[in-house]
Amino acid sequence: xxxxxxxxxxxxxxxxxxxxxILINSLPTVADSETSLICIASRWSSLDSVKIGRDYDAxxxxxxxxLAVAEDETRGIAKKVIWQREKSGESIGAxxxxxxxxxxxxxxxxxxxQRTASFLPVALTITANKGEVVNISFIRKVFxxxxxxxxxxxxFIYSVLKQVPELLTIPLPSVHLDNAxxxxxxxxxxxxxxxxxxxxxxxxxxxQKWGPECSFPCPDCKNNGICxxxxxxxxxxxxxxxxxxxxxxxxxxxxxxxxxxxKEKSGCKSLVFxxxxxxxxxxxxxxxGLLCDQADESPKIEALLDEIELNAGSExxxxxxxxxxxxxTKEEIKLIKKDGPVTMTKKSNMSExxxxxxxxxxxxxxxxxTWVYVAETRVGMAEKIFQVAVKVLPVPQNVPTLIERxxxxxxIATNAGLYLGxxxxxxxxxxxKRANSQxxxxxxxxxxxx
Numbered sequence: 001x002x003x004x005x006x007x008x009x010x011x012x013x014x015x016x017x018x019x020x021x022i023l024i025n026s027l028p029t030v031a032d033s034e035t036s037l038i039c040i041a042s043r044w045s046s047l048d049s050v051k052i053g054r055d056y057d058a059x060x061x062x063x064x065x066x067l068a069v070a071e072d073e074t075r076g077i078a079k080k081v082i083w084q085r086e087k088s089g090e091s092i093g094a095x096x097x098x099x100x101x102x103x104x105x106x107x108x109x110x111x112x113x114q115r116t117a118s119f120l121p122v123a124l125t126i127t128a129n130k131g132e133v134v135n136i137s138f139i140r141k142v143f144x145x146x147x148x149x150x151x152x153x154x155x156f157i158y159s160v161l162k163q164v165p166e167l168l169t170i171p172l173p174s175v176h177l178d179n180a181x182x183x184x185x186x187x188x189x190x191x192x193x194x195x196x197x198x199x200x201x202x203x204x205x206x207x208q209k210w211g212p213e214c215s216f217p218c219p220d221c222k223n224n225g226i227c228x229x230x231x232x233x234x235x236x237x238x239x240x241x242x243x244x245x246x247x248x249x250x251x252x253x254x255x256x257x258x259x260x261x262x263k264e265k266s267g268c269k270s271l272v273f274x275x276x277x278x279x280x281x282x283x284x285x286x287x288x289g290l291l292c293d294q295a296d297e298s299p300k301i302e303a304l305l306d307e308i309e310l311n312a313g314s315e316x317x318x319x320x321x322x323x324x325x326x327x328x329t330k331e332e333i334k335l336i337k338k339d340g341p342v343t344m345t346k347k348s349n350m351s352e353x354x355x356x357x358x359x360x361x362x363x364x365x366x367x368x369x370t371w372v373y374v375a376e377t378r379v380g381m382a383e384k385i386f387q388v389a390v391k392v393l394p395v396p397q398n399v400p401t402l403i404e405r406x407x408x409x410x411x412i413a414t415n416a417g418l419y420l421g422x423x424x425x426x427x428x429x430x431x432x433k434r435a436n437s438q439x440x441x442x443x444x445x446x447x448x449x450x
Contacts, residue, residue, distance in 0.1 A: 019045070020256045022238075023097035023108040023274040025281065028124055029115035029291060030091055036082045037110070039097035040260060043076040049101065050079045055094035055109055058182040058199070060154045061192050062093030074263060089114075092193060094182055097274075110274045110281055111182065111197040118142040119168065119185040120290060121198035124272060125280030127226055128175050128200065129207040130214075136170040138185040138196050146187040151195075153181045159188075175202050203278045205229040222246045223380065226279045238273040239285025248380065254284060269293055285379065288326070298380035299324035301373050302353075305386060312392045316360040318342075320384065322375045323353040330356075334374045337367055337388070365390045394421035400430060 024038040041050050052069050054062060072078035083091040097108045111124065119138040128134045143164070150158035150170055158170055172179055180202040186195040203226075205214035210232040218227035221234035225245035228235055236245035238254035249258035252267040262268040268284035270293045275281075283292035302321045310316055318335060322328060327349075335342040335358045346357040360367070373384040398415035405411070416428045433439045 019099070019101040019104050019106065021097065021099040021106040021108060021276060022255065022260070023110055025110045025112070025124075025272040025274055027270060027291065028110065028112050028272050028281075029117075029120065030083075030088045030112055031115040032085060033088060034082065034085050035088050035091050035112065036080055037095055037097070038072055038075075038078055038080045039099070039108075040072075040075055040078040040255075041099040042101065043259075045077055045099060045101045047071060047077055047079070049099055050077060051098040052079055052081055053096055053098070055096045055182075058094040058109065058111075058153055059184075059192065059197075063090050065090070075260070089193070094197070106276045108274045108276055109199060110272070111199065113195065113197050114193055116141075117194050117196050118144065118187050118190060119148070119196035121185075121196050122290075123198060124290065125199045125201060125274070125282075127203070127278050127280050129203045129205065130176060131174050131206050134172040134175050134179075134200065136172065136183050136198060136200060138168045138198070140164055140166050140168060142187075144187050144189075146189055148185060149188050151184045154184075172200075175200070177202050177204060199280065201278050201280050203227075203229045219244050223248075223285075224282075229278065235275055235279040237279075237282055237285065238268070238275075248285065251286070252284075295325065296379040297323070297325040299328055299375040299377055299382045301375055301382050301384040304373065304384050307387045307389070309389045309391060310363050312365055312390050313362050316363045317357065318360075318371075319355055319357045320373050321353050321355050322382075324375070324377060324379065324382075326377055326379070327354050328375045328377050332376050336372045336374060338369050339366070363388075363390045365392060391422040392420075394419040394423060394425060 020042045022040045027033065027035045037052055039050050039052050052067060054067065067081050069079050069081055072080040091112045092114060094109065094111045099106050118141060120141055122137040122139060126134060126136065145162060147162055148160040148164045148168060149156060160168060168185055170183065180200050182197055182199045184195040184197050208218045208227065210216050210218050210227055210229045214229070216232055218232060219234055221227055222245045223237055223240045225234040225236045225240065234243065234245050239249050241247050241249060241256060241258050252262040254260050254273060262271060262284065269287060270291055271284060272281050272292055273284060286296050288294045288296050300323045302323065304320050322333065330344060330347050333344060333356045342358045342360060344356055345359045348355045368388055368390045371386055371388050375382045396416045397418045397420060400415055401413045403411040403413050412430065414428050414430060416425065429441050431439050431441055
């Protein structure tokens with residue numbers, strides 16, 4: 001029975017993987033400019049199977065006029081809605097994009113709001129796992145001497161009396177499926193035209209779990225990919241592909257196979273990409289911000305030698321310089337040797353970069369080999385490989401012997417040819433002292449005067 005259930009899940013996962021659906025929300029915060037929605041489906045599906053509509057379940061009080069949906073002839077299978085500049089205000093509301101392939105249906109949700117609204121969300125969507133602590137946050141853009149009110153799916157749930165903070169936060173201590181929905185914030189005297197919207201998506205399972213009983217471990221989804229609680233597959237952010245989202249697409253491309261292109265002159269700038277739940281919406285790789293108009297930079301690791309030689313038992317302080325936007329956190333920087341990671345001792349912020357320092361108090365020959373610095377942010381990952389050779393200091397096995405002496409000289413055999421430890425021998429030291437004096441060191445070969 002266990003093998004049969006596993007086989008059924010695998011087939012569902014393959015069917016899910018075969019069908020791609022993407023919703024592009026151009027300018028989710030609407031100003032005095034053209035805005036659009038584009039719903040793109042897999043090229044082997046039919047145009048009739050693609051649909052764009054208003055999501056009245058999320059927001060009842062929105063425009064009731066029918067949408068002017070048209071085919072997007074610049075793409076394979078896609079439909080679009082465009083609001084010209086003079087009618088951009090009519091785009092405010094909640095929307096869905098639906099695609100069908102055989103018996104498989106996918107739906108994607110998104111929102112548009114006024115850029116001049118009294119509040120704006122920190123993020124267009126938030127994805128959380130069952131049981132996690134979530135803060136739904138709105139940034140106050142306009143200060144009024146009024147109460148702020150919070151709605152969920154159009155129903156009042158919360159209010160803040162008059163002195164509204166710059167960051168208005170609704171804490172949810174342990175989220176569950178009933179918490180999912182569209183949250184909006186506005187002043188009590190406002191309307192949906194002055195409201196900010198954000199959508200909370202709650203995975204049915206706890207973190208890193210999937211399956212009917214949430215008993216299967218999720219794969220390690222890279223680059224902020226999200227594990228689907230029903231199929232166990234990684235839903236990859238726009239700009240990444242692969243079973244674990246480990247492969248980066250070429251610049252300005254997206255889709256499960258990186259098959260689609262951002263056709264605008266500015267590439268993927270100012271485009272928000274929305275994918276089926278539980279992923280939600282995000283910017284393409286290289287961009288960030290609510291409008292996806294702030295450039296990101298993948299991390300880079302600099303200022304390291306390729307080969308380092310150390311003495312056994314010595315203290316090793318290793319540092320690297322890392323650049324990137326956003327800069328990596330302490331948890332996102334690692335130094336890994338063959339027996340595991342090394343603990344960071346210090347992270348220092350500089351004007352254009354940061355420096356990470358690691359300390360190994362006593363290196364041993366077993367530490368010899370390949371070491372790797374890793375810096376990983378939501379934008380990408382960088383690695384710097386270097387080789388470490390830990391040598392044991394050579395120790396001679398025989399004591400020096402006196403060969404000849406004169407009234408003003410000594411001839412001494414060092415007997416250093418037989419030794420334990422690592423070579424090659426670069427120099428030999430002889431310790432000597434006169435009566436009632438300190439030990440001195442001399443390098444061999446040399447004559448010692450008496």
